[in-house]
Amino acid sequence: MKNLDKFYIDGAWVAPVSGNPFAITNPANGEVVGQVILGDSRDVDAAVGVAKRAFNTFSKTSKEERIALLERLKAVFSSRLEEMAQAISTEMGAPISMAREQQAFCGVEHIEAFIAALKAQTQREILANGDTLIREPIGVCGLITPWNWPISQIALKVVPAFATGATCVLKPSEYAPLSAALFADIVHEAGYAPGVFNLVFGDGQEVGRAMSRHRDIAMMSFTGSTRAGISVSKDAADTVKRVTLELGGKSPNLVFADADLETRAAASVAHCFYNTGQSCNAPTRMLVERSVYDRVLEIAKQVAETQMVDDPAKPGDHIGPLFNQLQFDRVQAMIKMGIDEGARLLAGGTGKPEGLEKGCFVKPTIFADVTNDMRIAREEIFGPVLVIIPFDTEAEAIAIANDSDFGLAAYLQTGDMTRAERVADALRAGTVTINGQATNYGSPFGGYKQSGNGREGGIFGLEDYQELKVRSSIRL
Known part of the structure; x- marks a missing residue:
């Protein structure tokens, strides 16, 4: 049985402030395979605090430094693909062949695609009118991911934060914590500085809402139901933070x-x-x-x-x-x-x-x-x-x-x-x-309409994690 009784905050696995246990079950047989502790607003405050501090340094890293870290992340992730496939298959029932070939391996593909996007994106450019456009990381990002494609969605949110120089707090689905915990270990092994990536387990009502409302989180990226996405948007409105949503479909x-x-x-x-x-x-x-x-x-x-x-x-x-x-x-x-x-x-x-x-x-x-x-x-x-x-x-x-x-x-x-x-x-x-x-x-x-706002993947996925600054030409 796997016990996930700690959160990854400030580069270490730490005991949560809260203590609400939640059973992890195997959907193929209903057996309890583990237990995760669900956090609350106090755990979110702790994670956001260290992410805010880490942003002061990580936001100043060069593109070359961030590309090197992403290459290391890809290498470590690739070396642990079988572990990831087994975790996903256990927690959400994906057949193991599909878990290996798609559910886990797509993480590698997403990292590669973001590396290519970051290499292609210019950080500074001169506009046709002579002004300078500067792309800067947005700040601390709150990321909420679902259980159905757990690593795909984690990669589509965490990796662009890493690529742009933003820091983040991840709340994965409480139903799929095994793959998220393994991802935290991979990030740690890849060598990201403490506070750049933080993981807090919890449900939407407590941890998700605390993140959406937090004044020190600059943007929220959420994937899940349209109903929950509307709730995230409403909770985020008071602090006027950016919200990107990937929601439902009936394709x-x-x-x-x-x-x-x-x-x-x-x-x-x-x-x-x-x-x-x-x-x-x-x-x-x-x-x-x-x-x-x-x-x-x-x-x-x-x-x-x-x-x-x-x-x-x-x-x-x-x-x-x-x-x-x-x-x-x-x-x-x-x-x-x-x-x-x-x-x-x-x-x-x-x-x-x-x-x-x-x-x-x-x-x-x-x-x-x-x-x-x-x-x-x-x-x-x-x-x-x-x-x-x-x-x-x-x-x-x-x-x-x-x-x-x-x-x-x-x-x-x-x-x-x-x-x-x-x-x-x-x-x-x-x-x-x-x-x-x-x-x-x-x-x-x-998507269009009630399928969400914003886009994930490639250069367009980087842009949601960036602010645009325009600087006039310098005249002495």
Whole structure:
């Protein structure tokens, strides 16, 4: 059993002021695998205080010094990939093969992308009007990360703080503390000065709120639900700090009749189920041209019925459980809601897959004949649940796709490149993926509407951690 009874503050693991224990459970079997102590505002005050002090020195480091530290961070992180994969698989149920290849390894990719961005970014430049533009680190950053892609989100927030010369306090999800604690050890081994990085475990109500309201935190970066993101924004308003948010999604996937249906429709369903549907940008709303609607339903049903669900400790390309009982209950309620709303259950349904009665396993589920006003088409379910909606024309498909409170990502399947460009330009989403060609590390990630504010990744991700100073030309 792993006991996380200390916080990483000022370069050392220290006893928290608070003493509220919180059990860490394995979602595959419900067994308690450890215990973490949840902090309170006093722990936040301690972490922010040392981060503020460290900023005085770290903010003055050169770009070359910060690049060297990031290179060291990447090397240490790479050497501990297996530990990271095991931690993520245990705490949130990612199958171990996927945890190794994506959940853990993406941390290396993000570090590399930020190193490239920092090298490319100019710290000072002369504007066309003769003034000098200077980019400076913003100050102490409060970072709140989720459980579903724990290291991806930690890297997307902590690494740009390191790159720009800012200092930070990280509050990871209390449900995924194992990977965060290991990351703190990696930062320590990489040689960052005390106070540059600080880790406080806690929940949103106590630690998250204390961070958002703290007058010495200059910016908050939050990834999670739209509801919680609104709360962070409100709490941060009184101190007029910068807030960046990466929130929910209900991403449309437009499948046109001229697409390679056998390949693209099947891959689209598998993508929805990936990470057990627990990705904010999952393509959970499939819009299908009516002339090929029946064929796509056949393909989708076959994929769902052959999608393996199994123990995350086993290697393979199966999907694992949902991350905890709370999420399991929510997904079950949403599946029942879809049935009650009159959608046609094409595959899956309520209950657990046969032979997997222990743990938070769910059946990969597909609803057909969905209309865009149904709750299952409008609300983020965060499970392996796909809704399929027919359309007749390109204009109707775009209208349905954009008729959402969210705008994080969109997907498009077509054999017509002119259409691909035209439709992609019309979709109100931060990222558009065409025919399965994913965007690359270092590109900005974030959404329109209630999917958030700001962007993470690459040069655009650095900018959220920087202030701009303009200096006039010097005349004597």
